[in-house]
Amino acid sequence: MRHIQHSQSENYDGYDYDSDNSDASMGSDLSDNAEIDFGILFDVDGVLARGSTPLDPAKRAMEKLKDAEGNLKVPVAFVTNACNRSADKARQIGNWFDINVPPEQVIHAPTPAKLLRQFHDQHTLVIGQEHRLDIAKDLGFSNVCTIEDIKEAYPLLDMVDHNNRVRVATEGYTENPNFPKVDVILLIGEPRRWETDLQLIIDLLLTEGKPNLVPSDPRSVPQLPIIACNMDLVFMAEACMPRFGHGAFLLCLETLYQKISGRPLSYQNLVGKPCEITYRFAEHTVAKIARQMGFRKPLKRLYFFGDNPSVDIVGANLYDRYIKNKDPNGNEYELPFSRLIPQCAELHEQTVETCYSMLVGTGVYKHRSSDEDQETTPTSKASVYHGHRDIAHEEDLSKPHKYVHDVNEGIEYILKRESVV
Numbered sequence: 001m002r003h004i005q006h007s008q009s010e011n012y013d014g015y016d017y018d019s020d021n022s023d024a025s026m027g028s029d030l031s032d033n034a035e036i037d038f039g040i041l042f043d044v045d046g047v048l049a050r051g052s053t054p055l056d057p058a059k060r061a062m063e064k065l066k067d068a069e070g071n072l073k074v075p076v077a078f079v080t081n082a083c084n085r086s087a088d089k090a091r092q093i094g095n096w097f098d099i100n101v102p103p104e105q106v107i108h109a110p111t112p113a114k115l116l117r118q119f120h121d122q123h124t125l126v127i128g129q130e131h132r133l134d135i136a137k138d139l140g141f142s143n144v145c146t147i148e149d150i151k152e153a154y155p156l157l158d159m160v161d162h163n164n165r166v167r168v169a170t171e172g173y174t175e176n177p178n179f180p181k182v183d184v185i186l187l188i189g190e191p192r193r194w195e196t197d198l199q200l201i202i203d204l205l206l207t208e209g210k211p212n213l214v215p216s217d218p219r220s221v222p223q224l225p226i227i228a229c230n231m232d233l234v235f236m237a238e239a240c241m242p243r244f245g246h247g248a249f250l251l252c253l254e255t256l257y258q259k260i261s262g263r264p265l266s267y268q269n270l271v272g273k274p275c276e277i278t279y280r281f282a283e284h285t286v287a288k289i290a291r292q293m294g295f296r297k298p299l300k301r302l303y304f305f306g307d308n309p310s311v312d313i314v315g316a317n318l319y320d321r322y323i324k325n326k327d328p329n330g331n332e333y334e335l336p337f338s339r340l341i342p343q344c345a346e347l348h349e350q351t352v353e354t355c356y357s358m359l360v361g362t363g364v365y366k367h368r369s370s371d372e373d374q375e376t377t378p379t380s381k382a383s384v385y386h387g388h389r390d391i392a393h394e395e396d397l398s399k400p401h402k403y404v405h406d407v408n409e410g411i412e413y414i415l416k417r418e419s420v421v
Contacts, residue, residue, distance in 0.1 A: 036297070042078050054097070057406035058406075061406075071099075083229070112271050119225065147197050155168055183225075187227065274316075283351075284348045307363025309399075316357035
């Protein structure tokens, strides 16, 4: 891999990490009948919207991407770490920008779990909130249960719920010893009552999925496979400060499990940004869309817009490293076990040669000009690493190829560079 080299261009208050002199190498000289060979990926919260409200720069950006008939003239996909039904989110984005967005154009944090076919038939506990079972079934998981099912089968487990204590004491209880063993835990999003889910998940982990027998030694129990989607510690919604995300719940689970068992929690698969599997699935998606639009050339470049340096930008830069197959020291790039990408025949061929990370200042990341703080960069030494435990903290990974104030400015930049009218 050619390690990402960041120039010291002073455009955009000193945070343009890709010199404008390199336009020719990044773009292509498109004539009227030439084919587009790049795609654009958008994070949603903080880039296109804040909560359920679209941002004005995003509206202007989408207008620039439309042709005379109002259709998108460039292949795009929407990549969010939120956990919704794809059809619902596609409809929302389409309404925001008056464009047609099919559900397959929206990639949520759990979406790449469609590739994990070896677990789809196993008895799977699904953790999340609304529509979690619908989402799991859309991913291919056909044998699912919820934390409520576990509570009903084993009423004595949830003693953090004081109402349940009273209910058991006054009304009695009945266990269901025939409730099937849990084989896999799928964490698609933070639950409503963290304390209950944390207790019962750890109970399952310490008993190999059958929490009616006390293990003789919790340290010797093989751990159930865990698939965790979305490692975001925080996310940006309408509040003035970032809110806890699913990564905060995972941090609690990891800490409690290690404290009780004496062993670190291991993940079978991490899915969602910034993991490479999500960007690989996004390339597959946008390549499929390009084919549907009639473009025959393979994609060579991806532009990824994000607002969170520790998630979106790290992920785009990790994927750039993955497709070039070299780490910063020039060695072959090897993915950790929890971030391996399944080899699936359904995936379009991997053809992208560079993934460009585009950081905007309308969400989690708050840009400071050199006049405000000459020492502040997206990876200031004073910053705190918010990334997941299984993703090494490398400050260069959270440096974007280019900083832009908002997505509209970024789209203008891309269209000019790619010579798209």
